[in-house]
Structure formats: C-alpha cells, structure tokens
Amino acid sequence: MTQYKRNKLVEVSGKLAKVAMGSAYADVVIKNGTLVNVYSGELIAHMDVAVAEGRVAFVGNADHTIGNQTIVIDAAGKYIAPGFLDGHMHVESTMLSVTEFAKAALPKGTTGIFMDPHEIANVFGSEGVKLMHEEGQQLPLKVFTTFPSCVPATTDLEDAGASLEVKDIEEGLQWENVVGLGEVMNFPGVVYGDPKMCGEIEATINSGKAVTGHFPSEDDRMLQAYIASGVTSDHETVTREQGLHKVRMGMHLMIREGSAWHDVKEVIKVVTEDKVNTSNISLVTDDVSPQTLVEKGHLNHVVRRAIEEGVDPVTAIQMVTINVARYFNLEKDLGSITPGKCADILLLDDLQKVEPVTVMTDGNIIFDQGQIVADFPTYVYPSHIRSSMNVKRELTAQDFQLASRGNDERTSVNVIQVIENSARTAKMTATLSVEDGIIQPDIQQDVVRLACIERHRGTGEISLGFTSGFQLKSGAVASTVAHDSHNLIVMGIDEQDMALAANELIKLGGGTIVVENGRVLAQVPLTIAGLMSEKSLLEVVDEVAQLEGAWKQIGCPLNAPFMTFSLIALPVIPEIRISNRGLVDVTQFKLIDVELV
Known part of the structure; x- marks a missing residue:
C-alpha cells in the first residue's frame, strides 16, 4: 500500500523543539495573520505560524525561525484557521x-x-x-x-x-x-x-x-x-x-x-x-x-x-x-494550530464567506489562489470491483406489473411518500385502478410504480410497490445507488420504460439513468461497485447536471431527487421503504403487504 508521507510527532519532536527555540529554521512561516484559536475561542491578530517537518513548531512572532531556505507566506489581512x-x-x-x-x-x-x-x-x-x-x-x-x-x-x-x-x-x-x-x-x-x-x-x-x-x-x-x-x-x-x-x-x-x-x-x-x-x-x-x-x-x-x-x-x-x-x-x-499539531492550515479572507485562499496539509501547500498545486496519485480498482452487476436475464415490462390479489376494479395500496430535503418517508395509502388484473399507477394522485431488483447474487428476486412525491409525469428512472444494500431500484409510469432503464443500467455496469418513451435521456455510469465513477469531478458534475435536467423533463421538481430516490430502499430510517424482499414498515421492522386486501 502506498502511504502519503506524514511524520509522527515522536519522529520530529526534537526538530520542532529546536525550531521553537531558534536553533533550527522552519520550512514554512505564515506571517502576520489573524489566528483562529479554537482552544481559547479567540481571534488573535498579528500572529505567525512556523511549520517544520509537516507540523506546527511555533505560534507567535516567528522571526527567529526564518532562515534562508524558509518559505514565508504573507497572511496580512487574512485569517489563519x-x-x-x-x-x-x-x-x-x-x-x-x-x-x-x-x-x-x-x-x-x-x-x-x-x-x-x-x-x-x-x-x-x-x-x-x-x-x-x-x-x-x-x-x-x-x-x-x-x-x-x-x-x-x-x-x-x-x-x-x-x-x-x-x-x-x-x-x-x-x-x-x-x-x-x-x-x-x-x-x-x-x-x-x-x-x-x-x-x-x-x-x-x-x-x-x-x-x-x-x-x-x-x-x-x-x-x-x-x-x-x-x-x-x-x-x-x-x-x-x-x-x-x-x-x-x-x-x-x-x-x-x-x-x-x-x-x-x-x-x-x-x-x-x-x-x-x-x-x-x-x-x-x-x-x-x-x-x-x-x-x-x-x-x-x-x-x-x-x-x-x-x-x-x-x-x-x-x-x-x-x-x-x-x-x-x-x-x-x-x-488546532498549536505546537506539535499537523500543519493542516487554511488562509481565509473572510470568516463569513469561509472560502479558502490557501490550503495546506502537513506543511505542504495543496491549493492556492484558485488552483490545486499538488500532485495526486492514481488508484485503479481491480476488474471485479468494476463488474458488480449480477442480474442473470434481461428484464421485461411484465416484471414491473403488480397483480392484484382481488377481483375489484379498484384496490387500496400502501405507498412510500418521500419528503423533499429529508431522509425520512411517510406511510400513506392510495386507491388505484386495476386493469386486466394489474394495479395501475395514477399520475393525478402522484402515485407511480416502484421496483427493487436483487443485483448481487443473481437470485432474480424482484419486489414491487408504489411511491409518491416525485411528481413524475412520464418515463422511468433507475439506480444502483440504493442505500444501503445497493440493489437495483427502478421507478416509473410505463413498464416498458422501466425495463429499458433497468437493462441499460445493467449494461453500463451500474449507475443511474433516466429514460422516456423508449429513449435514454441521461445516464451516469458508476462502474466502481455500481456506486462511484472512474471519471473526474467535472465530468461527473456534467453528467449529473444532464441527469437532473432529465428528472425535470419527466416531471420531477424536487431538489436533489437522485439522492432522495437513493434512500427509498433504506429500511432503517422511518417510516416505510422497499427492499428486494418487499415493502418494509420501518417503525415495526417487518415486511408488509403492498395491497390492503
């Protein structure tokens, strides 16, 4: 395992003491800033911080620690935090x-x-x-x-x-x-x-x-x-x-x-x-x-x-x-910024805006004046970690049709109601129509189809249900980010679109996707365990922006709908969730029926 070089205090304490006493010089001195002292709760003006071997050696007037090779950073007008x-x-x-x-x-x-x-x-x-x-x-x-x-x-x-x-x-x-x-x-x-x-x-x-x-x-x-x-x-x-x-x-x-x-x-x-x-x-x-x-x-x-x-x-x-x-x-x-501590230090122009100008870790400047100035190593995950989808067959529209257990034209069901900007859900009921024995979603009531498909062991297990709060008007979405078991979750109006979303995501190796009328609108491949991308931040941000636009296109106005959706299968936060085994009443920690008959 490659380890980032960091000095333990016991390895460098002698050098730090010498710098503090003035018998050795600091590697870096931050001069004349206002120190955020988290021990005393004070803002202390006109302070210096001397750094050696990646740790703080001296706090105060540090002129005696400056040598010919010492890097001096002017922090006048800035906060040192x-x-x-x-x-x-x-x-x-x-x-x-x-x-x-x-x-x-x-x-x-x-x-x-x-x-x-x-x-x-x-x-x-x-x-x-x-x-x-x-x-x-x-x-x-x-x-x-x-x-x-x-x-x-x-x-x-x-x-x-x-x-x-x-x-x-x-x-x-x-x-x-x-x-x-x-x-x-x-x-x-x-x-x-x-x-x-x-x-x-x-x-x-x-x-x-x-x-x-x-x-x-x-x-x-x-x-x-x-x-x-x-x-x-x-x-x-x-x-x-x-x-x-x-x-x-x-x-x-x-x-x-x-x-x-x-x-x-x-x-x-x-x-x-x-x-x-x-x-x-x-x-x-x-x-x-x-x-x-x-x-x-x-x-x-x-x-x-x-x-x-x-x-x-x-x-x-x-x-x-x-x-x-x-x-x-x-x-x-x-x-804290006190003697002996790791020199993890921020320079801030404004304590209200909290936007760092300079970021240092272990005495090394990592970010300065809007730019990352340090090198980052690459890390490659093994191939099997990037091949995590184990669904044995292609899914069809019929896989997403929930049959009614009764013979009536309408039936009552338990529904997972999501709450915007909250990790919680509410348990509600809705009365839905039944056509040819299949319980139908209802856009007017904001009740749409929901499915959770086991994706790790190839069992073929699929559970079905209904959810409300996303305000979908068409299409379907799917995701392998489904806390915490991260099975494949699918939500939508149309069964054909739900099958397409699921199958395309399986081909991608995991991620999240939005489809409408048989066409992929946006997708974010997450090939590391079906959870993380191998791409850069800005590439992922661009993909997610397209994804959020696609969510809106099919009717969803929520803030961060992807994250809200990703929690719909988490059976440890109240009140109701879906898992690959069925509908879960979290308040009772048990599986319950979707249909109330």
Whole structure:
C-alpha cells in the first residue's frame, strides 16, 4: 500500500523543539495573520505560524525561525484557521472515487474526513472497505475510516452483496487510521441485545475507539439504552428538542447538512437559542452530491450555514476542527494550530464567506489562489470491483406489473411518500385502478410504480410497490445507488420504460439513468461497485447536471431527487421503504403487504 508521507510527532519532536527555540529554521512561516484559536475561542491578530517537518513548531512572532531556505507566506489581512474535519460522511455518495473527492474537498478547506464506507461494504464486504481505505492513505487529504457496522443494515428485511461479522470488525479495527465503528444503524438490535451488534460494540470499546451512532427514533428509553450500550454520537437529529436531549445525555451531537436534507436550520438552535456548551457538537455532511461540492462547497458550506443561523464564526469553526479531533481521540495531532499539531492550515479572507485562499496539509501547500498545486496519485480498482452487476436475464415490462390479489376494479395500496430535503418517508395509502388484473399507477394522485431488483447474487428476486412525491409525469428512472444494500431500484409510469432503464443500467455496469418513451435521456455510469465513477469531478458534475435536467423533463421538481430516490430502499430510517424482499414498515421492522386486501 502506498502511504502519503506524514511524520509522527515522536519522529520530529526534537526538530520542532529546536525550531521553537531558534536553533533550527522552519520550512514554512505564515506571517502576520489573524489566528483562529479554537482552544481559547479567540481571534488573535498579528500572529505567525512556523511549520517544520509537516507540523506546527511555533505560534507567535516567528522571526527567529526564518532562515534562508524558509518559505514565508504573507497572511496580512487574512485569517489563519485549522483545516476542517468532516466527522461523518460517505464518499460513495459523491459518486467520486476517494481521489477525485479529495481534489474537490481540499480546495473547500476540508483537510480530513472520517468516512464510513458502508456503501461499498454492502457490495464487496471487507475487501471493498480496504480498497477505499487504501486509496485514501496515499492522498494529501487525511482519510480516516470508521469500520462499517451494519452490513447489511438489517438482517431479515433485505439482501446485500456481502455481510460483515464481528471477526471482520475486529480485524478492520487493527488497520492504521481506522478510528472507530461506523454508524450503528440497527439501534433496536443494540438495545435488545443482538449478539452481533453487542459484539461489534464491545470490540470497538476494547480497542479504545469511537462507536458512532445513528438514532432517528424519538423513543427516550431506547435512546438511553442505546447510549448505555456504548454508542457515543448521532447524526440523525432533525429537531432542536432531539438535539438538546442528546447533548444532555452526553452524546456527541453531529449536526448534518447534506445535499438532500438540511438539518442545520433547526438543530443549530441548541447553540443559538438554548446556549448549550458546544464542545460536544460538530458539523458534518453525511451525504453530498458532486453538484453541491462545486456549487456550494463541502464543510465550508456547512460552517457558513451555521454562521448564517447566528453561530459565532469561531464557534462554528470549533465544530469542524477541535471538537471532531477530540471526539475521535486525535487531538494530539489534529484540530488546532498549536505546537506539535499537523500543519493542516487554511488562509481565509473572510470568516463569513469561509472560502479558502490557501490550503495546506502537513506543511505542504495543496491549493492556492484558485488552483490545486499538488500532485495526486492514481488508484485503479481491480476488474471485479468494476463488474458488480449480477442480474442473470434481461428484464421485461411484465416484471414491473403488480397483480392484484382481488377481483375489484379498484384496490387500496400502501405507498412510500418521500419528503423533499429529508431522509425520512411517510406511510400513506392510495386507491388505484386495476386493469386486466394489474394495479395501475395514477399520475393525478402522484402515485407511480416502484421496483427493487436483487443485483448481487443473481437470485432474480424482484419486489414491487408504489411511491409518491416525485411528481413524475412520464418515463422511468433507475439506480444502483440504493442505500444501503445497493440493489437495483427502478421507478416509473410505463413498464416498458422501466425495463429499458433497468437493462441499460445493467449494461453500463451500474449507475443511474433516466429514460422516456423508449429513449435514454441521461445516464451516469458508476462502474466502481455500481456506486462511484472512474471519471473526474467535472465530468461527473456534467453528467449529473444532464441527469437532473432529465428528472425535470419527466416531471420531477424536487431538489436533489437522485439522492432522495437513493434512500427509498433504506429500511432503517422511518417510516416505510422497499427492499428486494418487499415493502418494509420501518417503525415495526417487518415486511408488509403492498395491497390492503
């Protein structure tokens, strides 16, 4: 495995001490900026930062550290801030490889991420996790991994391409820069003593690493049982009241601002109105689209949103620096600009706009004046990772026709109602017509066909249902990005178009597609496990822009419809979902009938 060169503190502490004392010279000195001190919460003017061997050697008047070979950066009129750390995110959601994501995130000020690669884990298990982790270790972006905990997300409601057992987690926790257990989505399993979940948590605690959470329920007894079981954080909070209670119960509150959901506006009130201590709160992205990366940014956008809602800029920066480092027990290396820490440093013109002018990691300038100025290595995934579609036959229109169990001309069905900008769905019912024994969609009611096709093991299993909220008027869409098992999901009005969308996606090797009247309108090939592209950021952005235009062409007005659609098969977030096994009532964790007869 190729490793990006980073010096451990013990390897260079002697040199750092000499630089601080003036008996050796710094490699780089940033001069005369306003330091964002995340420990004291101050903005300190006219400060220098001396860097040697990739770490901070001295903070203050650093003239004594400047030699003939020292690079001096003039920071007059600029703020000097620690690099931002994303405490919870899934790289796969960007549709980019880890390398291409790094090229997008670093210019936005993100110098470290804590990724939970449970998307690829659901397709290729530990092998997929290791490949993404290895790719991340060769980059100037610091890539830490929380080892996926719930693969599959549930054991009795869906089928993924792989499963991870306690022994896999125990092994993964030993890898360098694996810093914890990925989001523990099976919260009922935790509180009711499921041996697998309890074993994973025990292994993580014994390794001295973080157990990250996922708790969307409002059941207080269950929440406290969950915390008592060893889970220490949560990013699924959507209301101020939930956030306040979790902070009071000692959870590390991760406030999420992704592409398809926007939790900052409401949850940040625990800071702006409840005035809680913010040291146990961080800001995270969870899932972001490539479009969001280009148009809004990455963590700098989330920081900006917090500031717009009334959070002090220094406090907001603390929530993406020192708070994150402390939670993952990495404070000795990351999260601040203080002696001994990694020199992951941003220069900012404005603390309101949060647009970096210069980005440095490990003392090396990566981004400066609008340009990436560092080289990034290439990483090639094995061929079998790029051949993940295992559907044995060509699909037909009949595969997408749901037969009524009754003999009436109309019938009632359960429907998955999506909610714009939310990860949640609502359970609703609709009365639909039956023609020749087949239940029909109804555009007037905004109820369209939905299917989930097993794509990992070639079982041929297909489940059918209905969904509402996308406002489709024609055509069909399909995707292999279908959290978390990532089977093939298809939605549409016309069965012929649904079959075409599915078959074309199988030929592509995975991705997402929109078709109408027998013609492909747009497609985004995602050949790495059916989840990520092998193309550059700008190429993917262009493809996604065409895809979003095609979604609109067939009637969908939603913000980030692709991401909302990708969650429709996730049976761990309430209220109702579809899996390859059928319709899932998440509130009861059981399969239910589509038709109410």
